Amino acid sequence: MLGFLIGEAFRDLRRAGRVAVSAIVLITLSLAALGGFWLVSSNLERAVAKWRERVRIIVYLKREPPAGEAAALVERVQGVPGVAGVLYISKADALASLKTVLGKDASVVAQLPSNPLPASLEITPAAVAATPEGARVLVERLASLPEAEEVAGSADWVERLSQWQRLLTTIGLGIGAVLAIAAFLTVATATTLILHARRRETEIMRLVGATEMTIRLPLLLQGMLQGLLGAVLALTALVATHGLVAPRLAPLVSLTLGLPEIAFLPPLNLAVLLLAGTLLGGLGGCLARAGREA
Amino acid sequence: MIELHRVWKVYSVGPVKVPALSDVSFRIAKGEFVVLTGASGAGKTTLLRLLYRDDLPSEGDIEVLGYDLVPLRRSRVAALRRSIGVVFQDAKLLPVRTVYENVAFVLRVLGTPRREITQRVFDALRVVGLSARAQAYPAQLSQGEAQRASLARAIVRKPPLLLADEPTGNLDDAMEAEIIDVLKDIGGGGTTVVLATHQARLAASLRRRTITLEGGRVVKDEG
Ligand SMILES: Nc1ncnc2c1ncn2[C@@H]1O[C@H](COP(=O)(O)OP(=O)(O)OP(=O)(O)O)[C@@H](O)[C@H]1O
Ligand SMILES: [Mg+2]
Secondary structure, eight states, X not given: OHHHHHHHHHHHHHHHXXXXXXXXXXXXXXXXXXXXXXXXXXXXXXXXXXXXXXXXXXXXXXXXXXTTTHHHHHHHHHTSTTEEEEEEEOHHHHHHHHHHHHGGGGHHHHTOSSOOOOOEEEEEEOGGGGSXXXXXXXXXXXXXXXXXXXXXXXXXXXXXXXXHHHHHHHHHHHHHHHHHHHHHHHHHHHHHHHHHHTHHHHHHHHHTTOOHHHHHHHHHHHHHHHHHHHHHHHHHHHHHHHHHXXXXXXXXXXXXXXXXXXXXXXXXXXXXXXXXXHHHHHHHHHHHHHHHHO | OEEEEEEEEEEEETTEEEEEEEEXXXXXXXXXEEEEEOSTTSSHHHHHHHHTTSSOOSEEEEEETTEESTTOOHHHHHHHHHTEEEEOTTOOOOTTSOHHHHHHHHHHTTTOOHHHHHHHHHHHHHHTTOGGGTTOOGGGSOHHHHHHHHXXXXXXXXXXXXXXXXXXXXXXXXXXHHHHHHHHHHHHTTOEEEEEESOHHHHHHHXXXXXXXXXXXXXXXXX
């Protein structure tokens, strides 16, 4: 029975001809746009997450604490909400790391009359402080420490990246939605055409005892088929484009975003795209049906 | 099996009212073979259409196969029609399907297994002498062939009730005799048959109960 209904659905699809083809193309475009933006956005999201992990806040101290008190200070700062880890860097430590950074030019440092670098605390923010708001609050708290001279380092540019990612997602959803509406209407038009083409046939089918289900289910199925076909085409296009473009962009991406490669969409997202296409098509098939009954 | 009680059917054509059936009452028992006759326009097709609930009477009650047709819900109409084989006067074959597919269709909508379908469809086509035209499309058939395809479709489900509207209308004498034999065979097998024909000669030659319509009224019911 199911085989029969699917066969009827394919027959209907053929009958809709060019309109069905344009419906499928539109579904392909809308899902490819959606998927494309999704792909870029999910990679940006990965980059944001990665960079958030690396964010450090430096608290420069007014004075280097006496030898015994550094540990107590670290412990106290450790207790500040939003702080995950604290590393104490003495004036000497700071100078030593400057020397390593300078490498062969380290002799410049040796000529300094005294160590100009302040002692500092390197703070690793906890996950709660990784949001822009959380980071701002944490920076304020640290600045209010009596020992703090200045608090440096913030998640600013990571947040900007995160905003870009959200903007991109919104644009993607917007374009995808507009195309999806167009696709949905085209499926509905294709289905209406099918209804019209097979009006006489439907009449005869009813006369020989076909149930409403036998008559209508193929319409729903052909709509879903249009959607599924469009989704599969969109995914194929995405896979192909990704396969072609990702390796070429990899060096650039690794340089700017620090991502080893441009990852493809995870299986869950692919399933969502397939499902979205199928639902879109099925809905188009339903709408045409409702239109006829109205 | 079939019972009509004071059935009227009035068509409105613009402001004009055309009474196609006037106060028709009769009963047909299970297994009966009944000939419905009358001149062209007498109301035979109209009457048959009421029996398979293609249309509702303007007045009166109709019971077919235990279904009370006037209040019958849409969802049960399909069930009624599945128990009735109809040979339509204009064949009513699905245009974009072959003869085979047309006959198979009524089994498919019942969910009959594919292998059984093939067997039964070819049996039915053999009975009406259309096996050779199984792959033809309706547009490629002569009117007589189309009617025989319609008959094959009507009998393939072995329904308890067979309604045949001018099934021999476009056939030559030899073929007509063959089809009448098929109908008689089916009637002999316990199926109730109602055969509508405007050919008085054919009606007389059958020597069965004959209901005669004239201007939508039953004027004779005998045999
Ligand atoms: N849908 C309709 N609308 C208006 N009038 C109709 C309709 N169907 C049938 N009629 C009229 O009802 C009358 C009976 O028609 P019907 O088709 O039942 O006759 P019939 O006995 O089957 O004739 P034939 O032997 O030519 O098939 C005719 O006068 C016809 O014009
Ligand atoms: Mg007629």
